[in-house]
Amino acid sequence: MTTMTDTNNPPVPERIAKHPNFWRNRKHAEHFRNHDEEFDAAKFGMWLFLTTEVLLFAGIFVAYAVFRMMYPDAWSNGSHYLDWRFGGANTVVLLISSWTAASAVRCAQMNNQKWLKINLIITILCAFIFLWVKLQFEYFVKLGDGKAPGTFFSYPNAHDAHEQLWWSLYYMGTGLHALHVVIGAGLLCWVLVRSIKYQAYGPGEYTMVENSALYWHIVDLIWIFLFPLLYLVH
Amino acid sequence: MSTLDAHASGGHHEEGSYLSGPPGMISRIWQWASTVDHKKIGVMYLVAVLTMFFLGGVAALAVRYELLDPVRTVVTQMEVDGVMTEVVSTTGQRLDPIAKIIGADDANQAYNRLFTLHGAVMVFMFIVPSIPASLGNFFLPIMIGAKDVAFPRLNLLSWYIYVVGSTFGVLSIIMGGVDTGWTFYTPYSTSTDADHIRVVFMVLAAFILGFSSILTGLNFVVTVHKLRAPGMGWFDMPLFIWGLYATSIIQVLATPVIGITLFLLIFERVMHIGIFDPAMGGDPVLYQHFFWFYSHPVVYVMILPGMGIISELLAVHSRKHIFGYRAIAFSSLGIAAVSFLVWGHHIFTAMGELAAILFSGLTFLVAIPTAIKVFNWIATLYKGSIAINTPMLYGLIFLFTFSIGGLTGLPLATLSTDLHLHDSYYVVAHFHYVMMGGTVMAFMGGIHHWWPKMFGKMYNEWGGMLGATIVFIGFNITFFTQFFLGTQGMPRRYANYVDEFQTLHVISTYGSWILLLGFLVHLVTLLHSLIAGEKAPANPWGGLTLEWETESPPIEHNFHHEPVCTHGPYDFDTVVPPHCDPKDYPLPSNPGSH
Amino acid sequence: MMMPVLASTEPGYFQKLIFGGDAASRAGAQSDALFMMIFWFSVFFFVLLMGLMVYFVFKYRRRPGVAATPSPSHNTLLEIFWTVVPSSSMLVFFVLGFQSYAEKMVVPDNSLELRVTAVKWAWDVKYPNGATSPEQQPLSIHVDPDTGVVTKGLDYPIFYVPEDTSVQLKMVSNDVIHSFWIPDFRTKMDVIPNRYTGYGFHTPTLTEDDIMADNETIQRDLWIFCAEYCGDEHSRMAATLRVVPMDVYQQKISDWGKPKSPEIEGEQLYNQMCKACHTIDGTASTGPTWSQATIDGVQFGYGYDAQLTDGTTVPRDDNYYRRSFLDPHAEVVVGYKPLMSDFNGLLDEDQVFALIAYIKTLSDRGRAESSEETENTEEPAPAGSES
Ligand code: HEA
């Protein structure tokens, strides 16, 4: 590898070098013929899984489109209630984190253990920032105003009878997305812990890093659709 | 048998059957519960889905029992204390005792809960996982020469998800059951029994089971892509694998949509978010679109693996090269693709005219690849060497009953006739002919075909054939009558009906008892085989696919050496089946005329 | 095009067997003819394929030591043939199917418009003059000549339509989804809350076969069923559509439109909409009984206090009843679930008044209140009220 890798990687301690989880010690599972086959299978599986994730959200998008057609006023009012600056800030946060997630994969491939960890940490921090903005400045404030979903809706200044539907879809869509953010952050934490403890990822073994990063990209991608639909389109 | 020994002593260490395990009950159970072996997981699924089939079957029998007679008011003139008085009583509410047990108000409510229970159990817990998760799990890796599925731990996870999902379903049933119908149409499903958690549990069960289904499908797709034995191209795969492959694609692409639908439904019910509730501006028909966007493709999840089994059964037991291999393989994919475009045919009566016309046209498209398959199967029999045994009998029964089921789908796809037949017993008969007469018959055939391989024991052929015959007769008596009920005006999901339908209902109910008898014969035959069956040879039917090359039951890692695919799955004209005496399976004298 | 050909086809033996009789409308007859066309197409292929199958199984059954004769593993021409034939037949079915669908959906402009409202579990049909039908009939009455035991089905309302008339239905539901199916017209359509749906049909012309046993009346009864699952009494959500001569029809609806005493109107409304859940004989049902009765220690009936699930007790007076009809979920009687539909918008003030007047006649305190001056008549207490 490059010289940079060496400067970033102090010598591997004995304890780790012998550990079965250390990336150099990883063996492929018995039913695969070789490591590459295992890697390809895992990545293919991940792509399929991501397809199912997109389809899951497709339901929300279809419902959004249908109600937009049925109740254009309520929908237009709805997006006016949202402050694009919070959504925009979160979009930036997610884009940064997507970039650091991709960098983490690159670092694993280059055996740059230090930056692998740093990139993962930044990504996870971004996830928390995203959730914090969402809860602190959006959910809590809106629920406080009575802009709650369905029967809980009690916002006194609503202009259209169907605004509670808009809020239902808003909470369902962003809530489900937030759930994915939590799951993605959990995955990345797991990867981080393993790379701190065993240096589990390196040029020969970065399936988990790559798959978690892919998952994170999808979380980002879904937001890229949710953001304009909810915040920008009036 | 000699080849088998040669294999075993080929310098390899001895390896036990997958069924052998450590001594001691606890360690045995733990070994199964924590196994990542696709074969053990397959067997666990087999036991589970058959249990669910039994549960659903019992509910079906209760449903049929209530329908023995309509509800009537009987007014009897009686002398009470010397005065003639009218005594009024009601007859025909046969489910009253059950209503008491499950806490329903009356027989009607008990009936509604029972058919919901029947439909939900049969669809979500039995038929969707049935063939793929049991026989598929067991044989897909072996038939493509792999040691396991691509993600064995994921496989175990999907089994446990199945268990958790079914537990919620069963819990909901134990708490009294739900009365929504298996389709959970809103706003009924969000308002019925408003203060009870049962409906949520049942919906949650279907939701969770969806994940199990997705994971199995995903696992299979990757396995087929990545783990085929050397030398096995796409068109050297057995057709059962093609069926499973097409199924898995549907499972992966359609199930997420029911996921989000049921997710929204749960929130609709507990929080009244209003998306499907007309009273709050929501759209109940949107729910139906969402539901059928999954549930139509899922009917092909049910049938495609069954069709795969039929291709195997007909070829092996008539020792004929399957006719039109590629046409069958591609029609599986074709069905999978078109299945995503036709969901609207379930809601012709609730949608706009233009959409209805479009969906009607698309629905007809899906019948064509199926017709091609049926023609190919019949042509396969031509000039074969047809053995009559239980698997073959089930193959033939499938052709008979599934054809009826499929052909009766045509008037449903036709816009104007569906306006009459929709939600009538005609639909009930149609889908039992395809699900029971298609999938279940193929499943029974597959179970008998692979039984010797799975458990290393032969079953009693007479027992099997007797069971199959009784099931066939009972099935037709039960459900053929229902076509007439439907065309004459009997709506489905009716606990009571007008008098003119009684005769047909009574016949149908008698048929269901015959069905029960048939399945009991099967149960006894198969249990007897497990306990006292003869030891099965490695290749009892002279099959050419890879599962017949290994021992019965297969060893822990399926094969001693990684198998190499040297011939097609159906080259009966040129290849002597492994482990078989050529005298029993002679080759034609002038092979290769094609 | 082809439709007239289908329509002119005389219903054959099999068609009668399958449908149990002829369709009662032209559109229905057409769709039956189309069904039969698909049926014979299916029979043809089914018999052909099963014939071949049975023949092959017999002819080529396994003989020990004899190999199968090789035969081609595919045949492109044959395969194209059996792809094209079904495909083109499908096209024909599709086109005929939607032509006949149009026939069922489209009605002439000047047709009789009936407004159908569905509530759990009853149909309500409003005629153009605002009248509704108070008539009921039990399904099948059977009297055993030896024992005198009478067996009869449940009572269902009767809706009248004139013969040989185009009728347009305009339907809406008050709660969940229902479906209005008239099997004899071979058509149904879902009845959905918050949205109008509908279809039309042309009623048949009455013939000699429709003359009743009394040799005077001429009419034909057709079933109406609810075909979309809607809960407990879904299977009892039926009605009769009675086709009668135009003058009879006109007589009926003008009679029903005439003012009646509130008690009688209330009774009619009860029969139309409330009977599925409420009894007047003091027995429990989906909803509380309306007559004065004690069931398991809970008192019912006008003038008696109602115990509510929230622990409070309210007197059953006029206002209580009014609230119960229009906002039933606000006060729920102990032992019952909030299952009742919200009748707000469905009952106008006169009808609320009429219902209350009727309910009063079912309880001694109610009767006492309403007939201060009309001295107590010897009306016997309804059966079962003394429990
Ligand atoms: C295993 C499951 C399965 C399968 C395979 C099918 C197959 C088909 N189904 Fe079915 N269907 C169900 C399960 C299934 N269905 C269920 C569960 C419901 C009801 C759900 C509910 O409401 O609860 C339903 C309901 C249903 C409806 C809605 C009815 C209604 O509610 O109004 C329709 C309408 O178009 C339909 C059509 C078809 C068609 C055209 C096929 C075609 O794929 C059939 C193709 C097969 C053949 C055509 C026969 C074989 C071919 C030959 C014998 C060769 C000769 C044939 C030709 C030349 C054409 N089905």
Ligand code: HEA
């Ligand atoms: C896989 C799907 C499946 C299967 C196999 C069946 C099987 C049966 N069904 Fe089912 N049915 C549905 C799926 C299925 N059904 C669905 C989806 C609905 C719609 C529900 C709704 O409207 O919501 C429905 C509705 C339905 C109705 C309509 C109810 C109504 O609308 O009012 C009726 C009525 O007759 C009925 C009857 C039967 C009968 C008699 C059987 C019989 O074939 C059952 C026979 C089985 C047994 C008797 C069990 C015996 C088993 C054993 C003894 C153990 C076996 C062990 C081994 C073989 C090893 N079913």
Ligand code: CUA
């Ligand atoms: Cu109303 Cu079913």
Ligand SMILES: [Cu+2]
């Ligand atoms: Cu379908």
